[in-house]
Amino acid sequence: MIKAKAHPFFDHLNQFITVSEKEFEIIHSYVSIKRLEKKQLLMEANGPCNHAYFVLKGCLHMYFITEKGTERTVQFALENWWITDFLAYQKHLKTDFFIQAVEPSEVLSIESESLEKILQEFPKLERYFRVIFQIGYGSSIMKMKYLYDFTKEEIHFHFTENFPEFAQRVPQYLIASFLGLTPEYVSEIRAKKRS
Template identity: 40%
Template sequence: MLAALIAHIRRFVPLSGEEAALLEQYIDLRELKKKAFLLKEGQVCAASYFLIKGCCRSYFITEKGIEQINLFAIEDWWITDYQSLELQTPSQFYIQAIEPATVAVLPRAVQDALFEQLPQLEKYFRLILQKALAAAHLRVKYIFSQTGEERYDHFTTLFPGFVQRVPQYMLASYLGFTPEFLSKIRAKRIS
């Protein structure tokens, strides 16, 4: 089951068979049912999660009681609350399975010991975090510089698989507009 994680790591850093076997000793596997939570607001995030199968979302609840999605993750993506994980403070986010999922769990409690034994994993995670930060910066730019239609077109071009897997109200939340506005955009595309 961890072959996908090992292959992903090897795309960024070398990892021998022996090192992969060592890594597997530190990783737990967790099966999630649809709508199951990996993290809830107020909990301290205890791990980083690599999606082997399925789709998850990270979201928070606004002052008006509305779910605002800030991140999706599908196969070969990591998801966690890095601030809560590193500072060991209560999370302000929820992480939830959108569909049944299998995740590889890297507990924070063993991360440092793992990095000491496999130092190349620090480079791997640095590269992954750099990519995630760059994507977050671009997302903020798009929210402030593109119209809703442009954001929708950009997202569906880059991530066409999400459009089929993610409920439309969640996609609208992620893109920063209402489900009704998304319906209008989609209706224009059909006609």
């Protein structure tokens, strides 16, 4: 039997809605736990996207590979964040993205059909996912604003100052990829700041 009160997903749910320990046991029965080594792939481009992942421990990044062979990170996920290609997940399509562990990680995995069953059984979870998706969508729009509005240097400083948990845990080349910069340019910016 799972101890709800000691579980990070139980705590996370209860930040947005009220879930009892008994309800959590039922909800938890629909998910599985995956443990990942550093750099292990969780999802691959051109494969099915049937699962969404909630990060219990660790850090993941979602990326695609350009026609020139360059990796472009589109999302990071730390503890208490969801990650998947939500469009492919919802429409049962193949994904264009990879998801990889940045560090050893542990995630909850839920199949799209299982999520539908949970939402029917616990309608209040609709509110939870609505709020989570609104936050995620809002963050994506702000990223687009920064890309249009800030210089490359400002984008880097804004990110590292406002999201220090990423700057401390994520390698610089992945941060560069996420911000649309080259690792060499990020090194130049950092050296300039130190001098």
